[in-house]
Amino acid sequence: MTFRHLMLASAATGLFTLPSFAQTSAAPAAEDSETIIVTGTRRVDRTVADSPVPIDVIGSEALRSSGFTETNRVLNQLVPSFNFPQPSITDGTDVIRPATLRGLSPDQTLVLINGKRRHTTALLNINGSVGRGSAAVDINLIPSIAIERVEVLRDGAAAQYGSDAIAGVINFQLSRKREGGSISVTYGQYETTMDGTRDVTGIARDAGGNPILQPNSTGSASFFQLTDTGKDRKASDGKTTTITGNIGLPIGAEGFVNISAEYRDRGATNRTAADPRRYYGLAGTPLDPKELTLNRFTHRYGDAKTEDVLVFVNAGLPVGEALELYAFGSYGHRDGESAAFYRLPNETRTATVIYPDGFLPLITTKLKDYSITGGVKGDVGPVKMDFSLGYARNEFDFLIKNTANASLGPNSPRNLDSGGLRYDQFTANLDLSYNIEGTSFESLTIAGGLEYRREGYQLRAGEPDSYRNGGALVGAINPLYAGTATGNTGAAIGAQGFPGIQPRIAGQDVTQRRTRDSFSAYGELDVDIADWWTVQLAGRYEKYSDFGDTFNGKAATSINLIDGIKLRAALSTGFRAPSLQQQFFAAQATNNVGGVLLETVTLPVDSPVAIALGARPLKAEKSTSYSMGVVFTPLPSLSLTIDYYNIDINNRIVVTENLQATRDAAGNPTGSDPGASIARILNNAGFNSVNAARFFINGIDTVTKGFDAVATWRTEIGDSSTLRLTAGFNYNETEINGRRANPGPLAQVPGVVLFGRQESLRIESGQPRTKLNLSADFEREWLGVTLRANRYGRTLGAGADPFLDVNMSAKWLSDLEVRVEPVTGLQLAVGANNLFDVYPDRVPAGRGVDPVTGAARNYGATAYVTPYSSFSPFGFNGRFLYARATYRF
Template identity: 60%
Template structure:
C-alpha cells in the first residue's frame, strides 16, 4: 500500500516540473518585524512546511503552531522542553530519574511517537542529535534525539511546530512533525534576565521514618513483603530543594546596511531534587537473628530520585549581512556545555556487589556527565534571474562523557578504585544544502511556486572506551566493572566497538505550491534519498486547503515518510546494571553486527516507513478568533525498537541452568565469554504501529479598552497508538521455547506510556505596566506497564496506572521606567503530584497460589518515570529583567 501511494504522490509532484512557464514578478519577503507590527495572529508568516515566501498560519494546508518569544518568557522554567510542554498539546516531556545519562538529556515526544521521529530544525536547518542513546526504562527507550534543552529560550525569536508528516520535504525523521526554532534576528535592542526559583513542596504520601520496629529479642518485625516495619510521621515530608538560578542575555547589533548580529548567552545552575521514599529494606545482615544496631540509625532516604544536578552554559550567535544586490551572507554558531550529576540505586551494605571494607554502610554510586555540543552553519542566499536560492553548509558535534564516583569495581575487592572514567560517546553531522524556488505564472493558477533542492549529509558515531579498571574483571571475582555504569569496553563479543562508524546520504526534492484561485491551495512534494548503509527511499506528499466560505476552510494531507536507523541504534555497545521489575541485572547492549547479536538472530536494520493522513477545519470568521481541528492517522512499518532484556539463568558455578528461555540464552552468552552477564539486548525492526489522534487549538484576543487586553488559548490532543504486528523471534531465538522478543512491558511503553489526552489552557492579561499569566494543563491517564513478577506464569504484573492530573501555573509581573520588569510566580501552584507507584501485595500467583509483591524498589522510587509533568511538586520563582 505504501509503495503504491509513494509512486502516485511522486508522479503527481514531479510531472508538473516539465511545464514551461513564464516567471512571475518575485514577491517581497514579509519580515518577522512586519508581522509583529500587524498584530494579527492569522497573518503570521511561517517558513516551516512551505518554500513560499508569503505563507501564513491561517492559509497553511497543514497545522502549524507558532509560539512567540514573549510567551516563552512568562514561566519560572527556563528549559525549552518544559516551556513547549506547557504550550503544545501534542508535546510530551516526562522527566525520568535513575536512568543513567537520560537523567541529564531527557527526550521529548510529539503526537505520542518516539523522540527521534520528530525532526528538529534551527533557522530551517537540520539540527544534529545527541550522541547519547536513551537505553533505560524511560519514554523514548532506544532512541537518540535532539537535545532541545541546549537551545536557550532567550535566543529564540519564535518556534514553529508543524504537526504533520514532512519527510518528503525535509527527509528522515519528520514522521510525527517538525519543530523549527527561529533564532532572534533583531538588529538592535536586547534583554537581560535573572530568574531564581526553588521547589517548595509537601511530597504526597511520603512521610519521615521515626523509628524501626523490633520484637522483644531485637528481631526485626517484617511486613508481608519482607520489608522492615517502621513508624512514620503523621504529615507528608516537606522539601525545599532544586534551587535554580538562570542568568541570560541577548543583544542585537546592526551589521552594515540591513544586517544583524545577535548574541545570546545563558547560564543555568540547578541543584538536585529528591523525591525518594524511605528504603525499608534491611540494609545489614542479621547478627544472631537480631538487627544490626546500625539498622536503627541508618538514613532511610539514602537514594536520590528526582532532577539531576546540572550546570549549563549556552552561547548562540546568529547573523545575516547583505553582501551584494539581492544576496545575503548568513549563519549561526552554537555552543553548549552541561555538567551533570545523577545517582543510581543504593548498594546495600549486605549487597554482594559491595565491598564492606570500602563502604561498610553501603554506597550511592554517582554518575557524573560532561556534555559538549557545537554547531556552525554558514550560507548565502539571494535571488538571481527570478530564482531564489539558499546555499549552505553546516557541521555539528555532540560529545557525552561518563565519570563515575562514590563507587567501586567489586571484582578488585578492597583494592578497587572509588572513581572511574567510564568513557563516552561522540556523534557528528556534516551537511551541504542547496535550495531554490521561483514564483511562476501559469494561466489557470493564481499563484504558483516551484521549489527544489539537493542535500548531502555525513554522520559519524564513535564510542570512547573507559579506563581499563572501569570495565575489567579483577581477581577477586564478583560483578566486574564500575558499579552503576561500567566503562565502555573497546572489545565486546570479540569485536572492536570503539572504531568510528560513518555513513553518508544524498537527497533531492521538488515541491509545488499552487493557489488555484482565492479559495483552493494545493501542495505537492517528492523526495529521493540514498543512504550508504541501507539503500534508498522515495517519498511524496499531497496537501490541499479549500476555503468553503470566508472564514471557514477545510484542509488535508497524505504523505509517505521514513526514518533512517540512527548510527547509535546500529552500533551502540555497552554493559550496565539495570533495574528490571525490581531486579538489578548486569545487561549488555550489542550492535546488530556483533557476533553475539548475530548468534542471537540480529540482522542489519532497515529504515522505518510511514504513511500519514490528516484532515481538518480552520475557522477564522469571528475577528481575533482562530480555531483549528485536525484529525490524523500515522502508520509506521518496521519500527526500530530494542528487544526485551533477554535474561540468562545460571547455577552457582555459572553454568546454564533452569528452564528455557533463560538456559539457552545463558549458553549463547557463555559461548561468547559473557559468563557474568545477566541479560542481552539488541535493536530490531520489531513492529508495525498505527497512531490516531485529534488536535484542536483555539486562540482569542480581545481589547478591553481602558481595562487592558486579554489573550486566551486552548488546546486539546487525543492520541492513541496500537500495534498492528510484532516481529517473531529471529534466528536461533525462534527455537527457544517461551522466549518473548518484544513483550508486554515494551509494548505497553509504546501504546500506553504517554497521556491519551492532554489539555492546554492559557490566559494572558495586560494592563499598562501590569501583566498576569495563568496556565493550566491536564495530562490524561497513563499506564506504566511492567513486567511479570513472582516468576513466569504468575500472571501478576508490575503495573502502575497514573490518573489524569491537572497542573496550574500563575505569574504576575510589573514593568517600570519602561524597561525594567519584575515578576513572581509559581509552576504547579497547587502542588499536584502524579499517582504514586504501588507497594506491598500485588496479587496471587496463578502458577502456585502464593502471594506476589511489588518490587521493594518501588518504595525508594515512589513515582513513575512516565509521569508526564515529572514529580517535583510546586516551583516558586522570581524574575528580574531589563530591556534595552
C-alpha cells in the same frame, strides 16, 4: 477536578464558549493568522491561515512567561501533543531528557534551527524511560532567549525535509534583532509537600523492644515497619538560578549579529521515600544497633544537578541588493550529577571494606556540544536560492564518583572514568524555488533541492579499572559473606552505577569510528488554483550508504468553503533512518543474579554474537499518514481548528529483551527452557562467556491516531488592555498492530519473546492519552498576568506483569505569573508553576493482591524508595516558586 482547578479553568475559558476539546498557547493569536511561516513550504508568502497543514506559532514572550527556563519544560506547558516526562535513576537520560510529539518516539520528530536540520545527541536512551532506544535532539540546549518564535508543524513532512519528520517538525527561528537587547535573572526553588510520602522517625518496636517486620516480609527479606510523624514529607530544594542575555548589533547599513547567552545552575531535587529494608547483617542474625539510628532517606530520586552554559549567535549580511550571507552557531556545555540506587552494606555487590555503611554511586556527566552553519541566500535572477554548509558535534562523558569496582578488592579507586560517546554531522544543502508568473492560477511556486549529509559515531572506552575483572571474591570485599558459598563467588565487576565502556565486547572492537552518508533530492509544487483552493505536492528521493534508498511523497490541500470556514487534508509517506547510535552502541555489565555473575551485553547489530542470535542490518522505519481538519474563523479575533491524524509506521526499531542463556558450572546448557537453547546458540558460535544479550531489531508495526483542537481569542479592553485566551486539546492513541517473527536461530526456540509486555505497554500507554491546556494572558500598561491550567490524562507505568503496573490518574496543574514594569525597560515578575502542589499517584509498595491470580504478593523493594513513577508526564517535583527581573535596552 477540585473547585480551585475548576475556577482556574473557568478563568481561562469563561469569556467565550468553546467545545470541550480546545488547545493551548501553541496556537497563534487571531491577529497572527497572517504571520508568514517558513515551515512546511518553500513559498515566501505562505501564512498561518493559508497553510493546508496545521502549524502552531509560539512567540518569544510565551516561552519566557514561566519559572521554568528549560525550553522542553516550557513547550510541555504550551503544546498539548508535546510530552516531556522527567525520569530519574536512568543514567545519562537523567541529564538529557527526551521529549515526544503525538506520542511517537523522540527520534520521530525533526528539529530545525532556522530551517536547517539540528543534530542529535550522542547519548542513546537505553534505560527504562519514555523513548527507550532512541537518540534525540536535546532541545534544552536551545535557550529561549535566543528564540524569536517556534513553528510546530503537526504533520508528516519527510518528503520535504527527509528522515525523522514522521510525527512533525519543530522549527526554532533565532532572533534577528540588530539593536537593543535584554538581560534577565530568574531564581526559583521547589517548596513542596510530598503527597503520600510520610516522614519517619525510626523503626517500630514491640513491647519487648524487638523490631516489627512489615506484613510483606517473607523472612528472607527483612522489611522493618517504620514509625512516621503522621505528616507528609516536606522539601525545599532544586534551587535554580538562570542568567540570560541577548544583544543585537548592526553590521553595516542592514546587516546584524545577534548574540544570546544563558547560564543555568539547577540544584538536585530528591523525592525518595524512607527505605525499610535491613541494611546491616543477614536475615536471622542479631540486629545491628545502627539500624535504629540510620537515616533511611539514603537514595536520591528526582532532578539531576546540572550546570549549563549556552551561547547562540545568529548573523546576516546583505551582499549587493539580492543576496545575503548568513551564519548561525551554538556552543553548549553541561555538567550533570545524578545518582544510581544506594548499595546496602549487606548486598553481595557492596565492598564494605571500602564503604562500611554502603554507598550511593554518583553518575557525573560532561556534555560538550557545538555547531556552525553558514550560507548564502537570495535572488539569482527569478530564482530564490539558499545554499548552506553545516557541521555539529556532540560529546558525552561519564565520570562515576563515590563508586568502586568490587572485583578489584580494597584497593579499588573511588572515582572512575567510564568512557564516553561521540556524534558528529556534516550537511550541505541547496534549495531553489521559483514563483511562476502569468499562469491561470492565483499563484504557482515550484521548488527543488539537494542535500548531502555525513554522520559519525564513536564510543570512547573507559579507564581499565572501570570495567576489568580484578578477581576478588565476594567474601574478600564483604566480610559478611566470608565462609559462605556466596562468599566464594566472584565480586561484581566494573564501576558501580555505570560500568565502564569496554574497548572489546564479545570479541569485537566497539570503539571504532562508524560513519555513513546520504544523498537526497526533492521537488515541491505549491499552487493556489483559485483564491479558495490551495494544493501542495512534494516528493523526495534519498539514498543512504548503510541501508539503501527510499522515495517519499506528500499531497496536501485546503479549500475555503465560505468565509470563515476552511477544510484541509494531507496524505504522505515518510521514513526514519536507523540512527548510528541504534546500530553501533555497545555496553557490557556483569550482574550478580542469585550469586551467579552474568555477562549482559548490548550489542551492535553487526556483532558476531548478535548475528549468531539472528540480528540483521537495520532497515528504515516507513510511515503512511493522513490528516484532515477544519478551520473556523467566525470573527477576526477568534479562531478554532480541529485536525484528525492517523499515522501507520512499519518496521519500528526497538531493542530486544535480555536474551538470557542458562548454563551449568562447566558452561554447558542446562534444561530445555529457552535459556538453554540460547546457550547452545551462543556456545556453537564460540561465545561461551556471554550470559545475556540484547540488540536492536525492526521489531514492530504501530498505528497512532488522534486529533488536535486549537482555539484562540484576543480582544482589546478599553484603550490600554489586551486579553488573550487560548485553549487546546490532544487525544492520542498508539497500538502495536504487528510484530516481527523471531529472527534466525531464535525462530526455532519456543517461548522466546523479543519484545515483551513491559516494553509494549511503554509504547501504547506510557504517555497520556489526553492532554488539555488552557491559558489566559492579560496585559495593561505596566501590569501583566499569565494564568495556565493543564490537564494530563491517565498514564501507565508498565511493569513486567499486571501486578507491577503503576496506574496514574489524570491530574490538573496550574501556573500563575504576575508581571509589573515599575520603570521603563525594567520588568519584575513573580510566579508559581504547579501552584497547588500536585503529585502523580503514589507507586504501590508493600503487599498487594495479584489481579490475575488473586493471591497476596509483594511489590519490589525499589517501590519504597521511588514513590512516584518516572512516566509521570509532568514529573514529580511539586510546587516551584520563582522571581524574575528583566531589563531591556
